[in-house]
Amino acid sequence: MSDQTIARTRPVGAGLGVFLGLTLLGLLAIMWLALSIETTTFWTANNIANLLRQTAFIAILAIGQTFVIITGGIDLSVGAVEGFISMIVALLLTNDLGFASTITGAVTISLLIGVGIGLFHAFGVVQMGLPPFIMTLSTMYALRGIGLLITNGATISITNDAFTNFSRTSFLGFPWTDGSWFQIPSLVWMVVLVAVPSHVFLNHSRWGRYLFAIGSNKEAARLSGVNVKAITYVAYVLCSLFAAFVGVLLATRIGIGNPTQGQGDELQSIASSVIGGASLFGAVGSVHGPVIGALILQTISNGANLLNVNSFWQTIITGALIIIVVYFDSLRRRKR
Template structure:
């Protein structure tokens, strides 16, 4: 890929876009602070170290899926299949351990590879078959879920052993002491491995988007695909890469999530694609493409995570939580539409 000339880049990146993105990001941070303050007043346990680690662990799935979704949305696309791909990748990894007796790392790599292949299939449907992203990924959502149910007989895959749960349940710097009663006492829960993984992926993809030619091409396609093509950008190849990345991260999320449960559920990941889209939109990613950041998506994921955690601690039912989060999504998309009109 060749870098865009300065005069061509001006066609895609306007100062106003960066300013609007910063405004949206600060609004998301403000929402995060307000939610934290409100829930800290309603529950004494909200600001504890243990609860902070719980929130971070709960956010990992949304954030990792949201990172891949952000790249796809920036190009002007959408990926509705990530929840189903997550389930398929997780059960493939579990079956590879239980049925094929593969080592856990190899089995999880197989699961991630399945996610990548699903993402590539999505990208080929969009770039080669010229299907609308909504339809292409909707089809993959149904196919991946059906395959996951078929190969497992619609039953959970259990008996995977403790080593399978190490990635999802392990933690760095965990401090455990033996109390006077002789039982172990967790002095510091440590930093969960999924959280570390989330941070590494977020930093890597953010650097890719902001510091590389590939990242500039992704933004260029979302801003004006035809102008990008005329400027020398290989639109189909870059678009295919974003869908492959989204599938890969969905596969990774599936392996991490099944590892946390130490059981592979073919019905896992339902509606996760909406959480991923919501985290991106709340963080400032525009649904029309060309605008979005990984840091904004991470903030959006934590907004959703803190909202759910705080509502749970205050005894709000899961049904009411769905209503509240749905209203938050509608509000943020409406604000995004107002911003684009202006």
């Protein structure tokens, strides 16, 4: 694989992502239109704002997950990292530890712990040769257990109003169709804060190209001069860092820290990434895809609740979507 070949791997993934992104946006528009017709409460400023808040956490997790999936790996620990970090930031804010107990200190330390977890994952995958599935699955269980040992199973309440008020704030707004005023939640801006630099990194940097090259053919990428180990470290560190960021945001939203929070979010992040066009075989993915995928999943959940549909159907629909997307991805790969 020459440098020219490596340079071509990114546009292929990006082109597919744009086409699929438009398709998913069309599907999302149909879903929103149908729900607006079937219910009187879906297309209201409050419900859409709540939908976007619910989407924010999974969207950020899915962006980080996509980096790992592009390399041909997977991270099953993001939900556990999210819960563990919510506990860490709560512990720091509720104890007198000097700078560490300030909002800036607590958030910084929490994010650094996320970076450390990502480094640990990459070390296991790269240096020890462990399968990503096993490495991250082990961390998922370990973090839950460590968190429960530290807290003895208790929930830590956060009394710092300046910290917890953040998730309730909104920035900018515009008139809504029902005559009310729609305010863009701060959590949505956090998605933008993560997504924009992630898009630039993935689609307009050499390291982003290398991620696709590793997912396409790791050995060929290595022979072409790509530092496969270093780029793999970058993917896992970004994934865990984003999960830690979500843990901090979750703590601001619900005002508590508990290591059991975030259960199931790892599967939601994988589902959002796959539905958004990332290939579990590697080398294909985008940033906008998982964001749209997360929005589709949360729309299904929100719509089902408004229509009083049994919650079990939500998981069935999600599973069916994943099967369909992976099946068509397999067909695409066979034709290449």
